[in-house]
Amino acid sequence: MSKVIYTEPDMNKKVKFDRGEMEERIVDIYVSADTLRDGETSTKREETADSAPNNGRGDQNSELDSSGKRPSGVAAVFLGLLCVLLLAGIIGLSVYYNRAIKDSEDKRNILSQSFSLFKINTTSERDQLQTSYNNLTEEKGHIQAKLFVIEQHCQEGWRYSDSSLYFLSTEKKTWEESRQDCLERGADLVIINSDKEQTFVFNLHLRVWIGLTDSVTEGTWKWVDGTSLTTGYWGKGQPDNYGQEDCAEIYFRKDDPVTTWNDGKCGANNSWICEKVV
Ligand SMILES: [Ca+2]
Ligand SMILES: [Ca+2]
Ligand SMILES: [Ca+2]
The missing domain is CATH 1.20.58 (Methane Monooxygenase Hydroxylase; Chain G, domain 1)
Known part of the structure; x- marks a missing residue:
């Protein structure tokens, strides 16, 4: 069974x-x-x-x-x-891990690009700041040197106005002798470039030689640096070349300081004003 x-x-x-x-x-x-x-x-x-x-x-x-x-x-x-x-x-x-690895690589690439961009921006800003710092340092050096020159000249009787130093003589000399004195001081007879400067010089003293002459060509007025006169502050009727006048002076006492120049004889004795641009 x-x-x-x-x-x-x-x-x-x-x-x-x-x-x-x-x-x-x-x-x-x-x-x-x-x-x-x-x-x-x-x-x-x-x-x-x-x-x-x-x-x-x-x-x-x-x-x-x-x-x-x-x-x-x-x-x-x-x-x-x-x-x-x-x-x-x-x-x-x-599939899951491949996707995770790809996501991780994408994030790493984005971070790498962001870091590179940040590094570039940071480097550029650092260079700009360094350039600004260098410029400021250089400018500071110039200002310190300028202040030193101004302080030194002021101690010797010079006066400062609008980037120029001015020396008013205590003697009286001919136009040529006056200019020679200015050159020996490292300056020259004053060149008046503006109404403001004219007013400043006018308030310093009267009967002073300025750095303007037509001794080379009568009627052609030139400054001591060789530039031609463009704006003159002549008194009424001047320049008249009366008896051969070839050197300019601040002569007239006027309420309006911009009409005070006269052409005088260069051999006359006057005070003078030197100018040194700082
Ligand atoms: Ca001047
Ligand atoms: Ca003249
Ligand atoms: Ca005259």
């Missing part, structure tokens, strides 16, 4: 187990398959010995294929599903 050698797996039962359970099932399936083969061999031996037909358990074993691979097929399906799940997981993780 045949024995109960195989238990039909309940396929309607919900398949939900962990890896351990699955491995246990696979072991059970293989055990069942081995048992089936052993049982089938035993059954064949019994049938041969009894030579009697058996429609009971013998029919039940005939529902399996002759090689007994039905349980192994189920295991293969589970293994296949497991492989598919693992493969899907690996693919998903690969």
Whole structure:
């Protein structure tokens, strides 16, 4: 007689187990398959010995294929599903990490570009500040030197106004002698460039030589630096060249300081005013 050698797996039962359970099932399936083969061999031996037909358990074993691979097929399906799940997981993780790596590289590139731009801007601003600092330092040096010259000249009796120093003589000399004195002081007879300067010089003293002459060409008045006269502050009726007058002086006392010049004789003795541009 045949024995109960195989238990039909309940396929309607919900398949939900962990890896351990699955491995246990696979072991059970293989055990069942081995048992089936052993049982089938035993059954064949019994049938041969009894030579009697058996429609009971013998029919039940005939529902399996002759090689007994039905349980192994189920295991293969589970293994296949497991492989598919693992493969899907690996693919998903690969996609995730590739995307994460790409995002990380993008952020690193953006940070690198931002840092480079910041570095360029910082370097440019630093250079501009350095240039401004150098300019201010140079300007400070010039101002300090200028203040030193002004202070030194003022201690010697010079007066300062609008970037020029002026020296008023205490003696009286001819126009040429006066100019020579100014040159020896590192200056020259005053050149009047504006109404403001004319007013300043007028208020210093009357009857003073200024650095203007027409001794080279009569009627062509030139300053001691060679420039031509453009704006004159002549008194009424002057210059008249009366008896050959070729040197200019501040002569007339007027309420209006811009009409006080006269052309006088260069050999006369006058005070004079030197000018030194600082
Ligand atoms: Ca001047
Ligand atoms: Ca003249
Ligand atoms: Ca005159």
